[in-house]
Amino acid sequence: MPPDPRSARAGPLHEGRSSTSPLIVTLLLDPEAQERFDRLRAAHFPVERNHLSAHVTLFHALPGDHVDAVSADLADAARCPAFDVAVTGLRLLGRGVAYTLQAPELTALRAGLAAAWEPWLTPQDGQRHAPHVTVQNKVEPAVARALRDRLAAEFVPHRVGARGLGLWRYLGGPWAPVAEYPFR
Numbered sequence: 001m002p003p004d005p006r007s008a009r010a011g012p013l014h015e016g017r018s019s020t021s022p023l024i025v026t027l028l029l030d031p032e033a034q035e036r037f038d039r040l041r042a043a044h045f046p047v048e049r050n051h052l053s054a055h056v057t058l059f060h061a062l063p064g065d066h067v068d069a070v071s072a073d074l075a076d077a078a079r080c081p082a083f084d085v086a087v088t089g090l091r092l093l094g095r096g097v098a099y100t101l102q103a104p105e106l107t108a109l110r111a112g113l114a115a116a117w118e119p120w121l122t123p124q125d126g127q128r129h130a131p132h133v134t135v136q137n138k139v140e141p142a143v144a145r146a147l148r149d150r151l152a153a154e155f156v157p158h159r160v161g162a163r164g165l166g167l168w169r170y171l172g173g174p175w176a177p178v179a180e181y182p183f184r
Helices: 031-044 064-077 104-116 141-153
Strands: 023-029 056-062 083-092 097-102 132-136 158-170 175-182
Touching (some): 023 175, 031 158, 064 104, 064 158, 083 104, 083 141, 097 141, 132 141
Antiparallel strands (some): 023 056, 083 158, 158 175
């Protein structure tokens, strides 16, 4: 699991990664929701592949050498009021399972950032965004279907709080925290 974003320090990156390593942007959830999704991920994600806490990825690979511009844009975007996100259901990922999320505020926030960063977007980040929290991946399809069916049988739609944006550096598996940008 990555270190807590609040523990980020200035200085060189570890494991031989440079300041040009790709940047990742996430939506940060309230502590109660984060703990619940972390427990589900710990229970269902293959241990040898689970390098991260549960997360809502907004952008997977922004250019690391643009960290100052990305940081400034995130600080500006985070000036919006905190909002709730609807947890609407479960999604089968083929070899995993995710909880689907929906919030008009999130859609607008991400669209604004995507427009600003359009020249930097990878094909993955340029496609339609479907926010989700992956709690299982890299398993056999039958295992994923069984978990999806079990979780769906007890699922009740609910809302969780979005508390801000997170900026990370990709370290070839684990992520290193760069900064947090809390909503107002």
